[in-house]
Amino acid sequence: MQAVGKQLYAWLFQLRGPERGEIVLVQRRIFILPTRAGVGFAFILMLMLAGSINYNLSLGYVLTFLLGSVGFSAMLHTFRNLAGLRIKAARTGPVFAGETARFAVCLLNPTASTRFSLALARKDSEPEVFDIAGEASVIATAPVPATRRGLLKAGRLTLFTRFPVGLYHAWAYLELDDHCVVYPRPAPPGLPLPPLAGSSGEAGGRDSGREDFAGLRQYHPGDSSRHIAWKAVARDGILLTKQFTGHAMSELWLTLDLAPEPLDIEGKLSCVTRWILDAHANGIAYGLKLPGSVIALGRGEPHRDRCLEALALL
Amino acid sequence: MTQTLASRHTFWLTASLALVAAPHVQRLPWWLNLLVATLFGWRLYLARTRLPLPSRGIVMFVVTGATAGVYLHYETLFGRDAGVALLVIMLTLKLLEMRTARDAMLLIFLGYFLVITNFLYSQTIPTALYMLVCVWIITACMVGIHYTRAPRTIHLLRTAGVLLAQSVPLMLLMFLLFPRIQGPLWRMPADSQRSSTGLSDTMSPGSMTNLSLSEAVAFRVSFKADTPANRQLYWRGPVLWNFDGRTWRAPRADYGEPRYDTHFYPVEYTVTVEPHGKSWLFALDLPGRLPPRSIATSDFQILSAVPVTTRQRYDMTSFLDYTYGADESAATLQRALQLPPGFNPRTAELARELRRKHGSDQAVMQAVLNMFGHDGFSYTMSPPLLGEHSVDEFLFDAKKGFCEHYSSAFAVLMRAAGIPARIVTGYMGGEVNPIGQYLIVREADAHAWTEVWLRGEGWVRVDPTAAVSPARVERGISAAMAGENVLPLFIRGDFPVLRELRLGFDSVANNWNQWVLGYTPERQRALLTRAGLDDATWRSLALLLLAGTAMTAMLLAVLTLRRLRVRVRDPVRRAYLAFCSKLGSRGLAREDAEGPFSYADRVSRARPDLETPVQRFIRLYVDLRYGQEADLQHVSRLQQLAREFKP
Numbered sequence: 001m002q003a004v005g006k007q008l009y010a011w012l013f014q015l016r017g018p019e020r021g022e023i024v025l026v027q028r029r030i031f032i033l034p035t036r037a038g039v040g041f042a043f044i045l046m047l048m049l050a051g052s053i054n055y056n057l058s059l060g061y062v063l064t065f066l067l068g069s070v071g072f073s074a075m076l077h078t079f080r081n082l083a084g085l086r087i088k089a090a091r092t093g094p095v096f097a098g099e100t101a102r103f104a105v106c107l108l109n110p111t112a113s114t115r116f117s118l119a120l121a122r123k124d125s126e127p128e129v130f131d132i133a134g135e136a137s138v139i140a141t142a143p144v145p146a147t148r149r150g151l152l153k154a155g156r157l158t159l160f161t162r163f164p165v166g167l168y169h170a171w172a173y174l175e176l177d178d179h180c181v182v183y184p185r186p187a188p189p190g191l192p193l194p195p196l197a198g199s200s201g202e203a204g205g206r207d208s209g210r211e212d213f214a215g216l217r218q219y220h221p222g223d224s225s226r227h228i229a230w231k232a233v234a235r236d237g238i239l240l241t242k243q244f245t246g247h248a249m250s251e252l253w254l255t256l257d258l259a260p261e262p263l264d265i266e267g268k269l270s271c272v273t274r275w276i277l278d279a280h281a282n283g284i285a286y287g288l289k290l291p292g293s294v295i296a297l298g299r300g301e302p303h304r305d306r307c308l309e310a311l312a313l314l
Numbered sequence: 315m316t317q318t319l320a321s322r323h324t325f326w327l328t329a330s331l332a333l334v335a336a337p338h339v340q341r342l343p344w345w346l347n348l349l350v351a352t353l354f355g356w357r358l359y360l361a362r363t364r365l366p367l368p369s370r371g372i373v374m375f376v377v378t379g380a381t382a383g384v385y386l387h388y389e390t391l392f393g394r395d396a397g398v399a400l401l402v403i404m405l406t407l408k409l410l411e412m413r414t415a416r417d418a419m420l421l422i423f424l425g426y427f428l429v430i431t432n433f434l435y436s437q438t439i440p441t442a443l444y445m446l447v448c449v450w451i452i453t454a455c456m457v458g459i460h461y462t463r464a465p466r467t468i469h470l471l472r473t474a475g476v477l478l479a480q481s482v483p484l485m486l487l488m489f490l491l492f493p494r495i496q497g498p499l500w501r502m503p504a505d506s507q508r509s510s511t512g513l514s515d516t517m518s519p520g521s522m523t524n525l526s527l528s529e530a531v532a533f534r535v536s537f538k539a540d541t542p543a544n545r546q547l548y549w550r551g552p553v554l555w556n557f558d559g560r561t562w563r564a565p566r567a568d569y570g571e572p573r574y575d576t577h578f579y580p581v582e583y584t585v586t587v588e589p590h591g592k593s594w595l596f597a598l599d600l601p602g603r604l605p606p607r608s609i610a611t612s613d614f615q616i617l618s619a620v621p622v623t624t625r626q627r628y629d630m631t632s633f634l635d636y637t638y639g640a641d642e643s644a645a646t647l648q649r650a651l652q653l654p655p656g657f658n659p660r661t662a663e664l665a666r667e668l669r670r671k672h673g674s675d676q677a678v679m680q681a682v683l684n685m686f687g688h689d690g691f692s693y694t695m696s697p698p699l700l701g702e703h704s705v706d707e708f709l710f711d712a713k714k715g716f717c718e719h720y721s722s723a724f725a726v727l728m729r730a731a732g733i734p735a736r737i738v739t740g741y742m743g744g745e746v747n748p749i750g751q752y753l754i755v756r757e758a759d760a761h762a763w764t765e766v767w768l769r770g771e772g773w774v775r776v777d778p779t780a781a782v783s784p785a786r787v788e789r790g791i792s793a794a795m796a797g798e799n800v801l802p803l804f805i806r807g808d809f810p811v812l813r814e815l816r817l818g819f820d821s822v823a824n825n826w827n828q829w830v831l832g833y834t835p836e837r838q839r840a841l842l843t844r845a846g847l848d849d850a851t852w853r854s855l856a857l858l859l860l861a862g863t864a865m866t867a868m869l870l871a872v873l874t875l876r877r878l879r880v881r882v883r884d885p886v887r888r889a890y891l892a893f894c895s896k897l898g899s900r901g902l903a904r905e906d907a908e909g910p911f912s913y914a915d916r917v918s919r920a921r922p923d924l925e926t927p928v929q930r931f932i933r934l935y936v937d938l939r940y941g942q943e944a945d946l947q948h949v950s951r952l953q954q955l956a957r958e959f960k961p
Contacts, residue, residue: 037419044423048430053495056624058831059433059442063449065488067426069481070453072867076874077477084878111878117462129462164473165453166419166460 015156018177023087025159029172030082032075038167041071071167078168081115081161085132089154089178090139094305094312095146096273097185102141103154103178107132117163122155146182149269149312154178183308184266187274194258194275196251196284216240220301224281251297252279252286254307269311276311280304290314319418323459324361326467327418327425328354328409330451334428335402337444341435342399343387349380353406373407398431415459425452437831439823450474480874484866491859493852494835512590512757513739515552515564519700519708522718522739526695526791528757532741533587533596534824536752542581542598544743545787546634548763548775549596549755551740553613555649557729559657560704562722562737565649567611574600574638581634586627586827593617596740596755598632599775605630613736614638627832640772642734647767650734658705658726665730675733675768682727683781686720689713693720693783695795717786720778721762734767738775743790750821758791885949886938889956893931900961910936924961931955 009015014029023029034042045068052060090104103122109115109132120140121127132138142157160171216229219239229240254275259268272288279286280299287297288307291314295307332354339347353376360367380403381391388396405424412418429445429452454467454474461470512532514521533549554562580602587595595608595616604610605628607619618626653662672678685691690713697715700707705726708719715723721737728735742761744753763777780787786794838855847854882888894904894913902920904913914932918925934952 037416040420040423044427048427051430055434056834057430057433057437058833059437059445060430061489061492062442062485062830063426063430063433063445065485065492066449066478066481068488069484070477072484073477073480073870073874076871080875080878083875113877117460131462163460164477165456166415 013173015173015175018153018175020177021088023174023176025082025085025087025172027083030079030170031172032079032168032170034167035162035169038071038169041067041167045071070165074165074167077164078161078170080113081118081163082159082170082172084111085109085115085159087159087174087176089176092141092154092178092180094181094183094309096183097146097149099146101144101146101152101180101182103144103157103176103180104139104141105157105159105174105176105178106137106139107159108137109134111135115161115163118159118161120157120159122157127160144180146180149182149184149266151313152180152182154180181309181312183312184269184273186277187267187270189274189278191271191274191278193252193278193284194254216242227281252284253289253297254279254286255289256291269314273308273311276304276307319412319415319459321361321364323418323455324412325358326451326458327412327421327455328357328361330448330455331405331409331421331425331428333451334425334432334445334448335405337432337436337441338398338402341395342402343383345383346380346387346399346402349376350402350406353410357409357412367413368410370411373410377403377407394434398434401428401431418459419456422452422456439826450478453478480870484863484870487862487866488859489833490838490841491855491862493855493859494833494838513551513592513594513760515554515592516561517554517718517722517737517739517762518561519697519704519715519719519722522760522762523695523697523716525760526716526758530757531588531820532590532755532757532759533585534752534754534827535583535585535744538582538584541746541753542634544790545780546598547741547743547753548599548738548761548777549741549744549759550599550601550614550616550738551594551596552738553611553615553765554737554739555652557652557654557722557726559654559702562725567615567617568613569609569611574633574636576600576602576633576636580631582629582631584627584629586625586824586832587622588625589623591621591623593619593621595622595626595628597630598634600633600636600638602631602633603629625827625832627828627834627837637772639767640770642767642772647734650736650767651729651732653726653729658703660703660706660710661723661726662730664709665727668727669731675731675766678731678733679728679766679776682724683776683778686724686778686781691715691720691782693779693786693794717762717779720782721764724776724778725764728764728766736765738763738765742777742787745790745792745817747817747821747824749817750824752821752824754820754824761786886935886952889949889952890935890939893935893956893959896956896959897928897961902961910939921961927955927959931959 013031045064048060048064048067051057052064086108088106088108090106092101092104095101105120107118112134114134115132117129117131118140119127119129120142122142122144125143125145128140128142130138130140142154144152144154146152154176157174157176158171159174160169162169216232217240219228219241227242229242232238232240252275254272256265256268256272258275259271263271276286276288280301283299285297285299286307288295288310290310293310295303295310298306335350342350359365381400384396384399384403385391388399390396391400401424405421405428408417408421408424412421426449429448432441432445450471451474454470457473457477458470512525512530552564555565556563581598583598585596595605595618597616600614601610601616604616605618605626608616608628609619610616668678668681672681692714693716694714695716697708697719698712700712700719705723708715709723709727725735725737739760739762741755741759742763743759744755746753761779763775763779765773765775767773777787783794842855847858882891890910897903897917900921902917908916910932914928917928931952934948934955938948938952
């Protein structure tokens with residue numbers, strides 16, 4: 001019985017699993033039902049009709065029928081607010097476990113009229129509300145809490161609207177083939193780095209290497225605050241990060257075995273994640289040895305992301 | 315929908331609710347008006363300063379207090395007036411609790427409901443227009459709270475206006491076809507009757523004069539054929555028999571089948587009577603039929619089964635030339651001779667003298683009328699006040715009076731001379747509105763005349779006013795009172811432009827009454843019969859309504875959703891898209907990020923047979939799109955290529 005119900009539900013709402021490419025909101029994809037306010041409105045109209053009949057109020061009839069017709073036109077307007085939109089998955093950036101993944105969806109409005117007050121959400125999470133101007137596109141994100149490391153699927157997102165009068169709730173299910181990489185939750189800061197395998201064998205070389213200032217580049221999230229060019233911030237209000245060269249002598253090989261022993265695998269992954277972040281922040285070259293894969297020594301953001309992704313998907 | 319409300323929305327919603335409630339101010343007790351105004355002001359102040367709203371306890375306290383006040387004032391919590399008062403209180407206090415968009419929606423619905431309560435009291439055109447504006451603003455508020463970023467107010471009004479305008483066709487259809495039921499479904503306890511205006515069932519010196527100052531419309535009449543002459547337009551109302559020396563009163567209604575002989579073709583017409591709170595319906599002397607749900611008394615009054623509290627419309631037939639009551643019973647005639655003893659001794663003396671001098675009843679009657687015409691009597695709307703022996707004072711001292719003085723004096727003289735007589739009140743004349751071809755009868759046309767009973771002839775109408783002021787009967791009240799500036803400005807004939815204007819307005823109001831307010835079950839049936847639908851039963855009406863609504867709704871949907879179609883205005887791009895879609899249907903859809911050249915290359919690789927046409931089209935397209943020249947010839951060439959391309 002439950003299976004039949006599920007199938008009926010899937011048929012009714014055209015649930016066909018994740019879809020690749022573009023979703024066009026044709027009529028069959030849009031569902032519309034009165035909201036609670038809509039039901040209240042209908043109730044008030046019934047009262048007004050009864051009053052008009054009882055007191056023979058011609059203008060009462062006029063008002064009741066006018067508002068009834070408004071109720072009908074409102075349905076068309078609400079439907080129109082969604083209809084015809086073209087939707088594609090946009091790039092969703094990785095997050096750490098415990099953070100909120102924001103699934104990005106690109107919505108294109110091919111018509112000339114503005115679409116007002118659209119909202120995108122997954123299940124009961126708080127929706128993001130936005131407008132799309134005529135012949136324009138918007139990237140909206142649906143927040144989804146990322147609890148566990150790994151691949152987080154976007155799942156079924158709901159695009160809905162109640163515009164213009166809130167009497168109807170029109171919605172479309174978006175099952176985009178989109179996912180987000182969730183990195184392991186980093187261990188709390190302050191965890192000491194494992195001993196460096198300095199190629200020069202000189203522990204102090206780390207610091208001296210950092211003296212060589214190489215230039216400025218735009219700040220990226222994750223850059224150490226110690227490297228921010230605060231003077232430049234004060235002067236121009238732009239966040240810039242100082243870059244250094246010449247600290248190639250320090251190198252670090254990270255493995256799960258280096259983590260403190262009583263921890264389980266997830267805890268170890270957290271430790272390694274923390275180390276990667278710290279090594280990156282301090283400009284230390286590091287490599288990652290995992291069961292079944294090795295990532296060679298390297299530095300920089302792409303390298304960091306590759307390492308973190310390897311941890312996430314382990 | 316739990317977001318809090320911007321103060322701008324609060325302001326607009328408060329303002330529009332105040333607008334809707336404003337007409338109720340004249341009907342609500344003063345303390346309630348004061349309370350509501352204060353609370354509205356307070357709410358606006360709170361919205362402006364963003365101070366917290368009052369706690370629930372305070373609100374409940376005020377609700378309880380105000381409800382008790384309403385109960386003390388109206389002595390009930392039900393019925394129209396108390397109900398409106400309670401609704402206003404609830405709405406005001408809900409306003410004080412309005413925090414979220416959901417609260418605002420509830421208030422908007424209450425606002426719509428408050429609009430309809432206004433129609434319980436007034437359904438005139440100005441009220442309708444005013445309320446339309448209110449509904450518009452309320453709808454704009456409803457739109458406003460559903461915007462992410464609320465746009466300018468004018469934009470909200472436009473959106474709401476579009477929404478309302480689009481709803482008009484469907485509204486009209488439902489208005490015409492929704493099966494009308496003759497209410498009421500239920501009767502509220504203590505629904506106070508409208509304060510009655512117009513004629514009453516008593517007449518004393520001054521009562522008609524007061525009525526003559528009112529320009530209110532009593533009823534409107536449209537004749538099937540020509541309008542009869544003014545002197546024939548005696549609209550019969552209450553018949554008064556009992557005289558106590560000062561006041562004439564109607565006796566208890568005596569229902570009976572009145573018998574009459576007619577000597578003239580009937581006059582057919584339709585009367586639309588304004589609500590006056592009494593039972594009588596008006597018709598020309600003598601009515602020849604009865605409107606539905608009414609009965610006639612033996613002295614030819616038509617009484618409606620229920621008081622006329624709403625505008626009523628009925629078809630009538632009258633006979634202007636008639637005789638009736640020749641075989642009146644002796645008991646009835648005795649009642650028409652009754653006079654209170656001890657009043658008006660000089661009048662009684664005069665009657666005895668006239669009786670001695672003149673032999674026949676007709677001669678006595680004529681002598682009195684001659685006296686009114688020649689002995690210095692005058693017709694005025696400002697007669698002197700009269701004392702205990704009102705008829706004596708009028709006949710011998712003042713000699714100035716209005717119709718009630720003349721009819722009363724005449725009836726008393728006749729009775730004293732032994733001729734049965736009674737007073738008939740009603741309206742005399744009316745104003746023909748050339749715009750719309752109908753007759754307007756106003757309260758100012760109220761009139762009183764007499765009927766005397768003559769052997770062999772029965773009851774005969776005698777209008778003593780005609781003897782003193784022939785103009786009143788021939789040309790109406792405004793002609794008779796041309797010299798006196800006491801009539802309402804609009805009724806007097808001396809401002810032709812004003813008169814034109816007024817008649818124009820009245821014509822509009824009459825159509826409004828007939829077609830909007832007077833759209834009754836009968837009217838609906840008549841209209842549908844005229845449209846060719848013979849049996850306008852419930853079932854056929856419902857079917858018609860359903861079909862019509864579905865069609866209109868479909869049309870509306872097509873019109874609304876038409877704007878969804880994406881129009882590519884650029885012909886070059888249109889041709890390109892057509893070309894791509896043709897390839898797309900062959901499984902070679904263009905990728906989003908694919909430029910024209912790489913697309914053409916890919917297609918050529920996949921379908922070598924198409925290489926020539928594809929490359930030719932793409933080259934021309936790129937030339938037109940990115941090259942220097944773009945003349946119409948090349949554009950039409952491109953369109954032709956796109957058309958002829960058959961992958």
